[in-house]
Amino acid sequence: MKSRSLFCRLVLLIVAIVVSGASLIAHDMWIDPTTFSPASGQIVGVRLRVGQDLLGDPVPRDPALINQFVFEDAAGRKPLVGRDGADPAGFLRVAAPGLLVVGYRSNPSPLEMTAEKFNQYLKEEGLDAVAALRARRNESGSKAHEIFSRCAKSLILSGTPKDDQTDRSLGFTLELVAERNPYALRAGQDLPVRLTYENRPLAGALIVALNRRNPSEKLSARSDNDGRVRLRLPAGGMWLVKAVHMVPAPAGANAEWASFWASLTFELPTTPAEGN
């Protein structure tokens, strides 16, 4: 019974959708390291990318935007060094084999949108609750002011993958945490991912996953009451998992809404048939 329930949930949660039109309003931000599989002692460039469908532009290091730019290994958390205005925005040195968790948390940036664009953006990002709230308040036709923050993470593996190597929470406001080591998975296996907001599970949020080789064929699912989705990743290569959450902006923010953009990148090992 239990296994059937899990299967049903899996079927319900993993919805593969063929996207015929890309998001037109909002752009993702993700971390694109110079390598996902560095050798011990190697220096890795941590590139920030903004774009869509894993086609991105470099974002150079901007100290005014950085709230946290860190990496965590078995020895603890360290800041990513870098030169202001440079791409890659940060660098890390792999001290020892293991799974490294890299994180970039930005300060909020303000923006203003017409009602039409804002409504379209809410629809594209699956922010149905906000759209419904605006409708109840008769604000659907109003211009929107928003502050948005990035909560990007990346998993880098040095050495041989092990099941006990796991992603860790960096304490970002909105955060995606892989609950299994993706480097220990194979294409076709499930990756459980948990979404938290202010360190608590976030239910009902749209979580989307896309692969660099075929970014238009996205996986998407809504998080369950524990903030979880299970993503059956069909192919190897670089993956981006992402989610957006929006809440009323705090007082004094000069905005009605505050959005948080979580992303998680990693590389699923390719099968010999997939090659490189």
Place this chain on the structure above:
Amino acid sequence: MRVLLAAAIVLLLGSSAIHAHEIGTTRVSVVFHEGWSYDVEIVTDAAALVEKLAAVTGQSAPRDVGPSGLQSLLTTFDDVFRQRVSIQFDVPADRPAIVYSVASGADATSGAVATIQLTGTIPSAARQFTWRYGWTFASYAMTVRHAASKSPAIEWLEGGQTSAPFAVRRPAPAIDRFGTAWRYLALGFTHIVPTGLDHMLFVLGIYLLSGRPRSVLWQVSAFTVAHSITLGLSVYGAIAVSPRLVEPLIALSIAYVAIENIFVSELKSWRIALVFAFGLLHGMGFAGALKELGLPRAEFATALLTFNVGVEAGQLAVIGTAFLLVGWHCANRAWYRRRIVVPASALIACTSAYWTIERLCS
């Protein structure tokens, strides 16, 4: 599937972004040259650009390609690249020439940098320029300047967003009274020396009548007062006489003065009256030249006054040179009139007679 992705990319890159996105590494600088040409330089991450161009065409971008490989790929994608780059004037313009070059990054960890030069001719009737670049998802800065200016205008744009219109002509420099005075003083002077040969010959004609300073002083004063009156009246629009009438009459006045020099050797009162009348004619000629040069509206009186002063300085330079060359040593000699005044006046008379006919016929 690649076709779907290509369609999606076209849609998203073509949308005008409202989001204020992160600042990327793309930079655009525009320079307008006085010869009515423009240069636009786009500096951007080469690999990111090639990846997007390849995605639009349904191809996968080759990885680990060096700068030369990226450069040849960019050249191959020229037609695709142009679809998302727009240089617009308020009148139709030819499509720009584009040169792609890719160089290694500043250091080993930096990506290759593409520098894309777009050049073209600004249509002669163009007044405004707008720009749109749809190959970036990040915010970028566009600087626009005129070649002679060192301070560019800067606008921050999102990928796909159309810039505000920029004036393609350089704004007129701020009017400075001293600068205007100096400029029009020089213009007045050069209108006599060296470009105004007819005015120079007229002044020489005045000078040659008699070597006496009194003669020169009376005539020059009458001429100056007269041409100042008509110059001012013409420039302010109080009088308007056609250059087709004024110009032949100026030439005729020179001929008259020169011929009179051959037959008369003393200053007579009618000569002063005639020189005054001729001064009125020459003043209208000066006004025509000044109108062609243009007068700054903000410093109209300054320009008019200093142009007139420049004309006077030019005339005095002619008289001073003539005095130093012949008058000082020879004016009191018995042969001065026979060997200098008469032949020189005859030459001036012939020349101005020719001009009279030429100006009547033109």
